[in-house]
Amino acid sequence: MTLILKQLFALFRLLNSDTGTNQIAAGVACGLILGFAPMLSLQGLLVFLCMFLFRIQIGAALTSAVFFAMVAWLFDPVSHAVGVAILETESLQPLFTTLYNLPLVPLTRFYNSVVMGAGVMSVLLAPLVFFGSKLLIALYREKVVARFKSSPAWKLWSGTTFFKWYSTYEKFHG
Amino acid sequence: MDKPTEGKKPVKKQGPIRVEAVVPMLIVVGATVLYFSLFFDAHLRRGLEYGATQANGAEVNIGRLQTSVFKATVLIGDVQMTDPLQPQRNRVQIGELRFGMLWDALLRGKVMIDEAMIEDVQIDTPRKQAGKVLPPPAPQSGPSASDKMLATMKEEFSGNVVGDLAAIAAGANPSEQLQQIGGDLKSDAYMAELQRSMDETEQQWKARMAALPRGEDFSALRTRLGNVKVKDVKDVAQLQAAVKELQAIRDEFEAKSKPIGEAGTGLSGDLKGLQTSFAGLDDVVREDVRGLQARMKLPTLDARTLSRALFGMDVLNKVQQARGYMEQARQYMPTKGAQQQAKPVPRNIHKGRDYAFGHPKGYPAFWLRRALVTSRLPGGRGLSGEIRDAATDQSLVGRPMIATLKGDFPQQGVAGIKAELVIDHTTQEPVERMELSAARYGVAGRSLVDSPNVTLGFAQAVASASLTAELRGEQVKMQVSNRFSDVAFETTAQSTVVREMMQASLAGLKTVSMDAGVRGTWGDLDWNLSTNLGDALARGMKRYLQEKMDEARKRIQAQVDQRIAAQRQKLTARRDELESRLRSSLADKQAQVDKLRADLEAARSDLEQRKNAATDAQKQKLKQDANQLLDKWRR
Numbered sequence: 001m002t003l004i005l006k007q008l009f010a011l012f013r014l015l016n017s018d019t020g021t022n023q024i025a026a027g028v029a030c031g032l033i034l035g036f037a038p039m040l041s042l043q044g045l046l047v048f049l050c051m052f053l054f055r056i057q058i059g060a061a062l063t064s065a066v067f068f069a070m071v072a073w074l075f076d077p078v079s080h081a082v083g084v085a086i087l088e089t090e091s092l093q094p095l096f097t098t099l100y101n102l103p104l105v106p107l108t109r110f111y112n113s114v115v116m117g118a119g120v121m122s123v124l125l126a127p128l129v130f131f132g133s134k135l136l137i138a139l140y141r142e143k144v145v146a147r148f149k150s151s152p153a154w155k156l157w158s159g160t161t162f163f164k165w166y167s168t169y170e171k172f173h174g
Numbered sequence: 175m176d177k178p179t180e181g182k183k184p185v186k187k188q189g190p191i192r193v194e195a196v197v198p199m200l201i202v203v204g205a206t207v208l209y210f211s212l213f214f215d216a217h218l219r220r221g222l223e224y225g226a227t228q229a230n231g232a233e234v235n236i237g238r239l240q241t242s243v244f245k246a247t248v249l250i251g252d253v254q255m256t257d258p259l260q261p262q263r264n265r266v267q268i269g270e271l272r273f274g275m276l277w278d279a280l281l282r283g284k285v286m287i288d289e290a291m292i293e294d295v296q297i298d299t300p301r302k303q304a305g306k307v308l309p310p311p312a313p314q315s316g317p318s319a320s321d322k323m324l325a326t327m328k329e330e331f332s333g334n335v336v337g338d339l340a341a342i343a344a345g346a347n348p349s350e351q352l353q354q355i356g357g358d359l360k361s362d363a364y365m366a367e368l369q370r371s372m373d374e375t376e377q378q379w380k381a382r383m384a385a386l387p388r389g390e391d392f393s394a395l396r397t398r399l400g401n402v403k404v405k406d407v408k409d410v411a412q413l414q415a416a417v418k419e420l421q422a423i424r425d426e427f428e429a430k431s432k433p434i435g436e437a438g439t440g441l442s443g444d445l446k447g448l449q450t451s452f453a454g455l456d457d458v459v460r461e462d463v464r465g466l467q468a469r470m471k472l473p474t475l476d477a478r479t480l481s482r483a484l485f486g487m488d489v490l491n492k493v494q495q496a497r498g499y500m501e502q503a504r505q506y507m508p509t510k511g512a513q514q515q516a517k518p519v520p521r522n523i524h525k526g527r528d529y530a531f532g533h534p535k536g537y538p539a540f541w542l543r544r545a546l547v548t549s550r551l552p553g554g555r556g557l558s559g560e561i562r563d564a565a566t567d568q569s570l571v572g573r574p575m576i577a578t579l580k581g582d583f584p585q586q587g588v589a590g591i592k593a594e595l596v597i598d599h600t601t602q603e604p605v606e607r608m609e610l611s612a613a614r615y616g617v618a619g620r621s622l623v624d625s626p627n628v629t630l631g632f633a634q635a636v637a638s639a640s641l642t643a644e645l646r647g648e649q650v651k652m653q654v655s656n657r658f659s660d661v662a663f664e665t666t667a668q669s670t671v672v673r674e675m676m677q678a679s680l681a682g683l684k685t686v687s688m689d690a691g692v693r694g695t696w697g698d699l700d701w702n703l704s705t706n707l708g709d710a711l712a713r714g715m716k717r718y719l720q721e722k723m724d725e726a727r728k729r730i731q732a733q734v735d736q737r738i739a740a741q742r743q744k745l746t747a748r749r750d751e752l753e754s755r756l757r758s759s760l761a762d763k764q765a766q767v768d769k770l771r772a773d774l775e776a777a778r779s780d781l782e783q784r785k786n787a788a789t790d791a792q793k794q795k796l797k798q799d800a801n802q803l804l805d806k807w808r809r
Contacts, residue, residue, distance in 0.1 A: 052195040052202075076524045087529045100531035106283035114526030 020057065025133035027051075027060030029126045034061065035068025036079075036122035038115055042107040072118050083117030215239050222250070229502065230265070232256035233305035247274040256305025257298070259491070264301055269294025273545075284537040290545035295557055298586050323697055324497075327490055335483035336711065337625025339475065340672045342726075343718050360465070361738045364458045368451055368745055372752060375444055379756050386437060387430040392766045395430075398423050399773060413785055420781060424774055431767040438760055445753050452749065455742070459734055466730050475716055475723060481688075481708030482701070484622050489654055489690040489703060492641065496652065497696065500606050500645050509599040510569035530567060538567035547579060557581035557591070574598035587616040590638075603647045611640040617658060622707075628672050633664035635686070648695045658686040671718065679714025683707065 030047050037044045051061050072079070087096065099105045109115045148154055157163055219239040226234035237252025250271040257265040270293045279286035402419050403412060532538065547559035559579030565571040579593040590613025598605040617637045623630040635658040643652040663680050667673040688705040 052199050053192060055190050055192050073524065076526075080523055080526050083526060093531070096529075097531040097533055101282060101533060101536045103278075103281035107281075109283075111529045111531060112526045113529070114524065117526075 021134055021137050023055055023057040024060045024137055025130045026054075027057035028064045028133040029130040030056055030061040031064025031066075032068045032126055032129050033122045034065040035070075036072045036118040038109060041109055041115070042104065043119065068122075072122075075118070075121075076114055079117030079121060080113045081117065082120060083113030083115065086116055086120060087111065087113060210243055215241055226253075226255070227306075227308065230255050230258070231310075231498075232258040232261060232265075232307045235305075245274060246277050246280060247272070254299075254301065254305075256301065256307065258307050261304040261307050262301055264299045264305075265297070267296045267299045268292060269296075269549075273542075279537045279541075282537060283539075285540045286537050287542045288544070290542060290561075292545055292547045292561075293549065295547055295549045296585065297583055297588070323699060324490070324494060327486070327699075327701065335479055336623040336630065337627055339715055339719060340625065340628035340667060340669075340675075342722055343669065343672045343675050343715070359462050359734070359737065361455065361458050361462050361734065362741075364455055365738065365741050365745060368455070371451060372448065372745070372748060375448065376752055379441070379444070382437060382440075383756070383759055386433055386763060389763075389766060391430055392427075392770050395423055395427055396770060396773065399770075399777060402777065410788060413781070413788060417781055417785070420774070420777055424778075427767075427770060427774060431771070434760070434763050434767055438764065441756055441760060445756075448749055448753075452746070459738065462734050463727070463731050466734065467727065475712060475719060477704070477709045477712040479708075480711050481703050481705045484708055484711075485656075485688045485690065485703060485705055486701075488656075488688075489692065489701070492654055493650075493652060493692055493699070496608070496643055496645065496650075503597050503606060504599070504604055507564075507566055507568055507575070507597060507599045509604045510602055532567060532570045534570070536570065538565045538570045541565040541571060549581065551584060555582050555584050557583065559593075568597075568599040572600065574600055588612055589614045604645075605647075606643075606645040608641065608643045610642075611638075613638055615639070619664075627669065628665065628667045628676060630663065630665045630676065632658060632686075633662040635659065635661040648697075650692060650694060650696060650699060652690075652692040654688075654690040654692075656686075656688040658688075660684065661686050675715060675718045678717070679711045683710050 030051055034044055034047050037047070047061075050056065051058050086092065096111070100111060108119075110119065216239075218241065219236050222239070223234055223236050226236075233256045235252075235254045236250055237254075238249075239251070240249040241247070248271075251269070253266075253268040253271060254264045255266045257263050271290065272293075273287045273290035276286040276288065398419070402416050402423070530539070542561065542564040545561040545564075547557065547561065549557035557579065558581055559577065561577045562575065563571055563573045564575045564577075568574060575595075575597040577593075577595040579591065581591055582589045583591065591611070593610045594608070596605070596607040598607075615637055617632050617635040619631065619633065620635075621629065621631040637656060637658045639654075639656045641652070641654050643650075645651075661684055663683075665673070665676045665680070667676060683706070686705065686707045688703070688707075690704075691702040692699055693702075694700045
């Protein structure tokens with residue numbers, strides 16, 4: 001829980017700083033794939049591994065995974081229809097037969113209509129979400145953070161002793 | 175680019191790989207190992223208990239469970255499956271179940287068990303606590319034809335025929351309960367329908383009669399016919415004019431008389447229909463009498479009814495069990511045809527639908543190749559059996575599932591068990607066959623009749639049983655036989671007469687046999703059940719009850735007849751009156767038609783004669799003229 005909270009605080013800090021746009025956007029994209037995938041699946045494990053190994057904002061990934069899991073649940077009928085269309089495509093049957101009988105691959109549950117449909121949709125949407133997130137973060141920093149920092153309330157708050165003390169603390173302890 | 179400024183710590187540029195993630199990764203791996211070491215077995219045990227409970231329909235307990243992840247082995251001990259019909263007892267109890275799975279299959283998401291050991295199997299064991307029984311699953315799309323059929327049979331078999339007969343023997347007179355028949359007789363409704371039908375018929379015929387040609391129409395034709403010169407024809411031209419006029423009158427007459435002829439045919443048909451409907455009233459009255467007999471609990475005193483009442487529920491339970499197992503087998507081991515059929519939208523859209531892309535050498539989702547069942551007891555007695563090829567996709571495995579079992583359950587007093595179950599779903603038509611026999615088992619305190627007036631059961635008996643069943647597609651073929659020997663009956667009754675009657679019926683009966691055959695489709699099963707106990711009871715009870723029951727039946731019949739007599743008489747009178755009126759009205763018109771037809775015929779005949787006479791005269795005159803000319807010429 002501490003690790004998750006730490007990641008969430010880090011997300012807010014990064015979001016309100018001038019750096020880490022790519023990390024957050026990659027986190028959101030990973031969250032999309034995680035949210036659309038079954039909770040216990042090979043592809044979920046792989047995404048987790050990527051999140052740990054690469055500099056992806058884990059807080060952004062977990063937050064967006066929760067959000068996208070709800071979206072995926074609403075879109076299950078669509079995912080089912082897409083999955084059925086893909087899994088019943090005649091020309092892909094030999095490929096699916098090979099994959100079905102390979103080691104490990106069946107653990108992705110690709111042979112399930114909802115998993116296949118949601119998986120394909122999440123992979124297709126991931127680049128869009130990545131670039132969309134970057135755009136939104138830039139807009140957020142420009143419109144919301146900058147305006148907030150120039151507001152009288154923020155100026156009043158940043159002039160307090162407590163804020164100065166916290167800023168000093170943060171400078172040393174990060 | 176951020177530059178290090180005075181007073182700020184220089185920010186070290188970080189690469190894309192998170193090197194510092196090694197420690198959290200190790201923590202995650204450690205937590206996973208810890209989970210599998212400490213908690214996985216307990217969680218799996220609870221999961222298995224839940225799944226097995228759902229499949230069994232009653233609580234299933236697993237005493238212990240041990241897994242080895244690296245060896246892929248599972249050991250399950252002390253499995254108790256509650257009997258849903260007797261929650262205080264276990265249907266099956268298994269001492270230990272061991273099996274190992276192939277990693278090759280597990281890596282492909284499949285479960286392949288090469289050999290399993292099932293040890294210390296027992297049946298019908300007592301439980302420390304009564305097991306929880308699940309409510310029956312709600313039907314997904316209303317009851318099917320087979321559900322309705324089985325529900326009807328259940329209603330019939332669960333009736334207490336013997337108890338009702340005992341009540342009559344004890345002095346109850348069912349017909350006396352029939353003080354006033356309620357207003358829900360089918361005969362009343364039928365007669366109201368007859369009344370409505372007659373009203374409709376009358377209205378229709380009223381309209382039809384009004385549309386038929388009237389007397390004036392025929393009078394006009396008659397006048398025209400009178401004006402035709404038939405007798406005073408002077409020349410051929412007049413004759414031709416008369417023939418033409420007569421033909422015109424005839425055509426008009428035919429046009430007008432045709433609806434009358436058709437109405438006659440129609441009326442005969444309608445009146446015949448009314449007669450048939452009235453005859454149907456007798457059937458409805460008989461149905462009412464039967465219904466009242468049932469309502470007054472006046473059973474039929476025959477061996478067939480008694481046999482069904484005594485053992486029908488037993489046979490029905492076996493049929494329902496067989497159906498339940500069949501449905502599960504067909505759900506979890508679908509046939510090749512069922513897999514290829516167009517698949518409907520899944521019940522839970524969030525779970526989607528699983529596709530199988532197997533190939534001839536692939537694994538099915540689950541495959542138990544062989545399981546050995548053993549249960550060794552002191553003295554060399556026990557149980558042995560084998561289960562082969564239990565697989566979710568038999569068309570892939572290419573072999574049916576075969577389970578055999580033989581031996582004894584000495585603790586339960588059951589000896590000589592032989593069982594063979596074949597589930598063949600390798601082809602498009604699913605086939606399930608079962609042969610089960612028990613050479614000897616003890617029966618004690620088994621109730622056959624339990625009513626306030628009388629109870630009947632086996633205090634003690636030695637029984638043998640056999641069951642053969644073949645379920646092929648929708649076809650059912652089942653044969654159940656039971657033999658109870660050295661029977662000691664246990665019967666109680668408050669009334670002395672009933673006690674005497676039961677004792678007299680059962681005197682000398684030491685062996686009871688029951689044979690039942692069930693055939694047909696699930697929606698239309700033909701039940702054939704006979705037992706010598708039913709025969710004996712029917713014979714014995716007849717001596718005491720036949721007179722009373724005949725009297726009661728007559729009284730019910732008389733009351734129903736009396737109830738409907740006035741209305742029936744009224745309806746009959748109205749039908750007769752309607753028939754007479756319509757026939758008479760139509761007969762008048764028909765008489766007019768017939769008379770005019772005769773007149774027309776006479777006129778036609780007259781004209782024909784005159785035409786022939788004129789022609790003959792003409793011919794004669796021509797002949798004379800010709801002769802005169804010839805004579806003149808010869809001279």
